[in-house]
Amino acid sequence: MRHRKQGRGLSRSPSHRKAMLSNLAASVLDSERVQTTTAKAKEVRRLVERLITFGKRNDLHARRQVLRVIRNESVVAKLFGPLADRYADRPGGYTRIVRVGYRQGDAADMSILELIDRDGATEEQAAETADEKKEDQAEKEETN
Numbered sequence: 001m002r003h004r005k006q007g008r009g010l011s012r013s014p015s016h017r018k019a020m021l022s023n024l025a026a027s028v029l030d031s032e033r034v035q036t037t038t039a040k041a042k043e044v045r046r047l048v049e050r051l052i053t054f055g056k057r058n059d060l061h062a063r064r065q066v067l068r069v070i071r072n073e074s075v076v077a078k079l080f081g082p083l084a085d086r087y088a089d090r091p092g093g094y095t096r097i098v099r100v101g102y103r104q105g106d107a108a109d110m111s112i113l114e115l116i117d118r119d120g121a122t123e124e125q126a127a128e129t130a131d132e133k134k135e136d137q138a139e140k141e142e143t144n
Contacts (some may be wrong), residue, residue: 025044034113
């Protein structure tokens with residue numbers, strides 16, 4: 001029984017899981033859009049939302065707490081600069097998970113984790129890319 005067990009194990013040791021989530025969170029904050037498995041996306045979303053909230057606080061303690069997780073100074077500067085300004089008046093919900101289908105090799109459920117209100121990006125564009133992926137997969141299945 002998994003009573004009072006939070007989070008997903010992701011079939012990794014705790015140190016590997018922590019490093020992987022840290023790297024994935026840094027990638028999301030840097031590129032603002034990452035394709036990964038749905039389980040990883042749901043897990044890293046928790047971390048990214050917390051980090052953006054720290055960025056909005058914009059004090060020394062918050063910066064040090066973020067630096068414990070993300071070691072890349074340029075990503076931290078972006079988090080406390082443009083991202084904090086972008087989400088300053090938003091009370092939460094900074095990310096979106098869009099499912100895009102299944103991975104070719106092992107049929108893992110894939111998703112795109114992206115920051116909302118990206119420059120030039122809307123929900124319609126995210127939905128269109130997901131629909132295009134599904135159509136491509138349907139065409140591949142028909143040809144096989």
